[in-house]
Amino acid sequence: MRVITGSARGRRLKELEGMETRPTTDRVKEGLFNILQFDIEGRRVLDLFAGTGQLGIECLSRGAASAVFVDRRPDAVKLIRENLKITDLQDRARVVAGDSMEYLKSLREKFDLIFLDPPYEAGLLEPALAHIARFDILAPHGIIVAEHPAVRTTPALAPPYRVHRTYRYGKIGLTVYHRDANQDSEEKIP
Incomplete structure (x- = not known):
């Protein structure tokens, strides 16, 4: 598992042992970053259920302003910190040890890009999608990427959230959600 491009290009990331964590495959990761290539630089990223941290690290390598990594497993949290050190990206990263759902409930900040891969x-x-919409933690024009089994359909969300598109990579699906701009901010633009 390597960083595809950017400042940490080619750096090999450490992986978790055992079957509890399923890293995003290279094929899916490459497709995902082809989809997002123009939506990363300068953005605030949330890598929920982060596992190895590879998605958030790839964003930091590509110029994201910051990334927050959340995972409940102590071994995953330790590994994310190690991977950030390997890539020399820890200065723009924050690692949170704890339950992802509780973290969403306590958030007081907004993100431009959210990865969901539970x-x-x-x-x-x-439930994670519902919490994000209920607590409205995605910035206007923000993007959520949800990884799931391709045979499973993800739920629609109430406006201003909407399903943009679902992509299939063999047995894996990626559903991309967009958040429209706030109505009141749109009305103020001349």
Whole structure:
């Protein structure tokens, strides 16, 4: 598992042992960053259910302003910190050890780009999407990328959130959500 491009290009990231964490495959990761290539630089990123931290690290390498990594597993938190050190990107990163759902409930900041890749069998994707929409933590014109089994349909969200598109990579699906601008801010633009 390597960083694809940017300041940390080619650096090999450490992986977690065991089957509890399923890193995003190279094919899916490459497709994902082809989709997002013009939406990363200068953005604030949230890598929820971060695992190895590879998605947020790839964004930092490509010029994201900052990234927050959240995972409940102590070994994952330790590994994310090690991977940030390997890539020399820790200065723009914050690692949070704890439950992702509780973290969403306590947030007081907004993000431009949110990655959701919970363990498939845990049933956390739909509640995480609902929390993000309910607490409105995605900035106007922000993007959510949810990874899921390709056979599963992700839920629609109430406006200003909307499903932009779903991509399939074999057995894996990526659903991209966009958040429209705030109505009141649109009305003020001449």
